[in-house]
Amino acid sequence: MNRKLRIGVIVAAVAVALGVGLWLVSHGGEPDADAGASSALTVEVVGLEKRAWPQTLEASGSITAWQEVIVSPETGGLRVADLLVDVGATVQRGQLLARLADDSVRMELRKQEAALAQARVALEQATSNLKRAKAVGDSGALSEQQLEEYRINEATARASLSSAQADVDSTRLKLKQTRLVAPDDGFVSSKSAVLGNVVNAGSELFRLVRKSRVEWRPELDARQLGMVHTGQSANVVLPGGKQVPGKVREVGPTLSEKTGRAIVYVSLPTDSAARSGMFASGTIALGTKSAMTLPQSAIVSRDGRSYVFAVDAQGKVGSRAVDTGRRQGDRVEILTPIEAKTRIVASGGAFLSEDSQVTVTGQRQAGTAP
Structure with missing residues (x-):
């Protein structure tokens, strides 16, 4: 029984093998290539999107x-007595920045004011003399030459008063110039003033950034x-x-x-x-x-160039070299002309090769994150 059983099994196996061979011969001698093909990757596809982008x-x-504003003294030969601001300080127009020693200027001012008082008295006296001379002259007691001398003395006294007044005004201005103030709003960008240093007229003490x-x-x-x-x-x-x-x-x-x-x-x-x-x-x-754009994830960089993978109707991919332009967020401008209906692999292109078979699960909407 065992021997017969073994013979039966062998005969059955041969019959099955013969049947498979006959089936292969009837179908061209080999299995269907498509039946054995497998998908390399499951992908989403995306199309080009037109966007209005700022050009920069x-x-x-x-x-x-x-x-810049340079602050410097208009009078020289005076010592820096006080510094009230430093670098980086924000100042306003008219704010006091530094003060020069003004003792000598004040003494000179008092002297000029005294000279002014003397000139004023001299003018009053000359005016009075001319008035009396005119009264006497009308009676013929004074000659015309003597009257002219009184007129000249009065004019000279008036000119001396104007000169003394000018000296006082000049000294007062010099006293005012011992106070260095900000010519405009701003902040101090540099300071070269040194406390106790005797400065020259026009030497830079501060530099301001205006406004x-x-x-x-x-x-x-x-x-x-x-x-x-x-x-x-x-x-x-x-x-x-x-x-x-x-x-x-x-x-x-x-x-x-x-x-x-x-x-x-x-x-x-x-x-x-x-x-x-x-x-x-x-x-x-x-x-x-306007710019035709794709998501950054759709761009594959190889050998110094940029590529995208397009999916055809049979689900096979093919690479296309593209030139890229501006970038904004996760979007990239595509300068190479591509048909609007072309389906581009949205992400994962780095894992694909030419003519790879893929399974498309859907099309990503514009602006959707991968």
């Missing part, structure tokens, strides 16, 4: 004071300059990474003969972190321009 111009330049205003001054070439206009908004990135908004105040009217570039003056808020002397980069908004 990148530039860099220094941050400087809008205007506490600083501005960004990027340099642009002739082509870029034609796109910039007064009133355009700007965004300045400070060395620490902080961003400061600004507005174009003025566009330089001429280009440098050495560099071929012109300066653009961008006003910054007075309460910003920008400081004079910084070097910053930034952008100037030029208006809006």
Whole structure:
């Protein structure tokens, strides 16, 4: 029985194998390739989206004071008696910054005031003499020559009084100039005054940033300059990474003969972190321009180029090299023309190869996060 059973099993196996072989022959001799194909990845697809994006111009330049004010004494030969502000202090117009020693000036003023009093008395006397001479002259007791002398004495006394008054006014002005005040609102950017130092007229003691205003001054070439206009908004990135908004105040009217570039003056808020002397980069908004965009996740970088993977009707992918432009958030501008109906793999393209079979689960809506 065992021997017969073994023979039966062998015969059955041969029959099954023969049947499978006949079936393969009847179907072309090999299994269906599609039946054995497997999906490499399950993906979402996305289409290009048109967006209106702001067009910007990148530039860099220094941050400087809008205007600087130099505070210096108008009179010299006096000692610095008091310093009332230091670097960084915010001052208002007319605020006292420093005081020069005024003892010698006050003494000179008293002397000039005494001379003025003497001149005033001399004029009164000359006027009185001329009045009496005229009264006597009418009776013929004085000659015309004597009357003329009285007139000359009165005129001389009047001129001496004017001269004495001018000396007093000059000394009072000199006394006033011993008080150095802020010519305008702002903050003190530098101080060279030293307590006790004898200063010369015109020597710099303080430097102020007028109105506490600083501005960004990027340099642009002739082509870029034609796109910039007064009133355009700007965004300045400070060395620490902080961003400061600004507005174009003025566009330089001429280009440098050495560099071929012109300066653009961008006003910054007075309460910003920008400081004079910084070097910053930034952008100037030029208006809006439409852009065909894809999410950043759809872009694959290989060998220094950017690619996207398009899915055809059979579910196979093919790579396409694209040129990219502006970026905003997670969106990238695609400069290479692509048909609007093209289905692009939304993410995971780095794991795909040419002609890979994928399973599409759906199309991602514009603005939806991966």
